Amino acid sequence: MIGARSLPRPLRLRRPGGWPLLSLAGAAVFAFWAGIAVFGGLLAPHAPGEFVDSWDTLAPVSAQYPLGTDYLGRDVLSRIMAGAKYTVGLPFLTAGLALFAGLVLGVSATLMRDAFDTALSWLMDTFNSLPSTIFAMVAVAGFGTSIPVLATVITVLYIPSAYRNVRAAAQTVSRLDFIDAARVRGESSLYIIFREILPNILPNLLTHFGIMFIYIALLLSGLSFLGLGIQPPEADWGALVAENMVGLSYGAPAVFAPALCLISLTVSMTLMVDAVSRRRKEP
């Protein structure tokens, strides 16, 4: 349902024929983080759980520790690099899964009978009526805080919004003439889905994927703040911000570095979403 909102026209600074420059910059930043997510664990100078300096905690930037040390005396740079796989990977995975499930359900609802559509839509709205942080909190309290549980809970949480979005888009498309034409031609449902509906709602799906990615990344960081996210010694960036919060008023890089990384990630995703949604609107 979040996807029901459309996005603003992109900024004018643009490359002729392609994405605006800012969106390209966003894509570059995102690609950088995706790279860190894959290889960060290998490249990190220290193990994320290693106590590099157990006395001089929350240390400032230094040559030895470029982003200082955290509240336990661990290397912040290494922890950010190792945490990228969660902050980038988990939203990517769960948004993808939710989108896939939403796609299957949404397209079925479009093609099936009205009763099925109504029942499914109602069920999805019911799920959606529970505030996500609170729902996640209860579920995590019940099933523990392992990564599979987190991934499942978040996926389940975002299926309704993905479903809403897919269904709305698919219904618009399915009312168009060329679908009727395909039906008249006697094409199978699968053909219609894959050759006619999917390609036409793809930009919409990508936009929605990006928006879910941002929301999930923020939700994860919020859960970490409440102590319900990724468990130590591993940490996503939100957890890094939360666990070093005491250092905030003292300007400790242990707080600001992961916060800036997180913001750069979500902003880069927003910029990419802008570019995709603009292309969608253009004929």
Next chain:
Amino acid sequence: MTRLIAKRLLLGLLTLWLVATLVFAVSGALPGDAAASILGQDATAETLAALRAQMGLDDPLALRYAHWLGGILQGDFGLSLANGRPVAEVIGTRLPNSLLLAGLSTLVAIPVSLALGIASAMRPDSVFDRLTTFLSVLALSTPSFLIATLTVLVFSVWSGLLPALSNIDRAEGFGGTLRVMALPVLALSLSVIGQMARMTRAILIGALSEPYVETAILKGTSPLRAAILHALPNMAGPIVNASALSLNALISGVVFVEVIFAYPGLTKLMVDSVATRDLPVMQACALIFCAGFLILVLVADIVAILANPRLRSAG
């Protein structure tokens, strides 16, 4: 129109029942119970058994469900397991606080974001528009707990302008209440403003390119007038709908604000009740959130229908 609302209300009740059952089932699956939570490390088999019997935790799940649902139908939410007080009373002291917080935040967020969104849409790509877009993206990309803590640092610890804790029960008079509420409302509205301003701008830019608006502008109406008089009413539906959704996000954000400002609201109560396995309170809170959301969506739909005559016959 009335039929539509009646139908929606009925469906809403059905949804509430489903949520209630769902929440009951999930809460039954939580490890540990209220008795173990209260006695903690000092539990002995004997005291634990006595406490469980007192709380009625020994009854089979189905019986507890029937009892609980029957109670709710009579308006009785039962007793809190954590402190033995009636759930209605516990919630009664917290709900007004949460409504106040959400209400004030909405009062701030909606006009500000509408104004920002309209102003940006009037002059797309201007410096003002870029700045608004940049700040909006920044606001909605920052975790709400970080925004909340930063506002405390800036407005309270460093400058001493506003109180760091929202001691709403001891606030004196209207001015005192506003002072106490200022920081939580600010923290909460920032991210909502970010989202809604972007939405409004996008929707309005889309509307301004519609033929009938363009015609109006060509006829000499100023763009602002065209936007407000012609485009906006037709766009009210999507905007209100989008607002209802960001308010749902707002409820999620309230958790952090209530924890950080020690604000005695409903979400903090629910966090607590999950931790203490105080199921009656937890379930009642879930129902209230769900009902609140349903009402929001219903209001959004009604506004959309009223604003757009074409939809009126569709009900």
Next chain:
Amino acid sequence: MRDSGRDPALAPRDMARLRQQMSRGATRRDVMRMLTASGMTIAAAGMLATRATRAHAAAPQRGGDLRVAGSSSSTSETLDPARFGKGTDYARGFMIYNGLTRLDGDLAPQPELATSWDSADGRVWVFKLRSGVTFHDGRPFTAEDAVWSVLRHNDPETASRARAYTGAIAEAVASGPLELTVTLSEPNYDLPVIFGTFNLMIVPAGTTDFSRGIGTGPYRLTEFEPGVRSVAVRNENYWKDGLQHVDTIEYFGLPDESSRLNALRAGEIHLTTGINPRSSKLIERDRGIELFVTRSGTFSDLYMQKTDATVGSEDFAAGIKALLPRDVIRSSIYRDFAEIGNDQPIAPSMKYFDDGLAPSGHDPEKAVYHLKKAGVMGQAIPLVASAGVGNTLDMALILQQAAQEAGLQIDVQRVPVDGYWSNVWMKRPFGFGTITQRPTADMIFSLCYKSDGPYNSSKWQDPKFDQLLLAARSERDETVRAQHYADMQALVRDGAGTAIPVFFSNIDAHSAALKGLEPIPTGNMMGYAFAENVWLDPA
């Protein structure tokens, strides 16, 4: 942050050494090390190292509204002493109630609602009660109230958290209007100490609804909302003189540490608790905020259950005890606000601590020898830990690292704190517990090491130990008693399946205007009894 009277003031020789060190540019850590090594308490050392000089506390000032933030907040907060379980409850308890006795900085019982007590055989105890004391509702305090407050713990329906140590109370009767006679099923010379603990505070006879908080204490409750806040005003009819300096006390929980510190720095609260040692470095930079450190006997223990095939062997326990890098735990987790432990639960600050017992050191070679003998090399040993139980998760990670270096694979399994005490602790064979300071050696040993003790987490059974425990409890001769306790410490250190790496201090933070705090090791903020003792200095 004055140190308690019982700690020797810094000798002139030490002061000279300190100044010399400081003039050479010694770091705070060097100074801490030097001072604690010379036998000074952590509290005193921390204070001196933090601020080399401090003006002596001025005379108490009357007046002001005190605001205090506890470190937890829950709707299960209660005013029923039998159910007190968190610092928030204890702190409120000391505002509105009194015990029959109170524990001083040495954990010795002092007269409170009981003016004197005696027992010929440790079995039958007679307590003379204070006259002229009234409850907040005007009722006079009599022996009936004491009887009721004591006996209710033995009724399972009360669901008392003190059940473990009130079980020996066979009978309690009012032998006079102001005289309480308690008969125990077995002798116990520590009964007056038990009467000074949190759960045994005195309530009016017959109370079943505790929401009004009627007691005899220094402050009268005017507002209480569990999980939100309480407000109490000075009880003008209090039986003690010269205390109760502030007019009102507002108390509430703030679980987020950075919120607590921000509120303190913004001047909205005067006192807060549960400061992570790792924040201390930042707080020390702040003007107007002071740390208050209480040396205590609280510890987190790593238990290995004797009944388990893998971790139950003596060699495994010996190996793990030798493997624990205690100094890393002390510096990294506790920033030296802790004392190295000896795998037995009596802290150096406690009575009956046996300083003749050789310390258990970090000895990787010995560890490898024992672990090989235990036959666990090459296996992945699961260890449960929770981020919400003290700092045990950090400890688990440090142990994991050390084990890896020794060739042992420990698989740290993180579990949430909700439900930890009921579902994980003592149910899993290899894990952590946290035992807060108990006032007597007998209480700790009975709870945690007696064969049938409710917290005997390693399921250790030693008839000799049980015998010694009973003998010590009913022994009046201090020398013999001390010898018994020394023997028990040795038995536990070598026999039980618990490793106790450190005893950690309680750390609070308060505004410079708040005066009058004295360390009481049973908990933070003067063993939670700050209410009637502190004052706000307007200067």
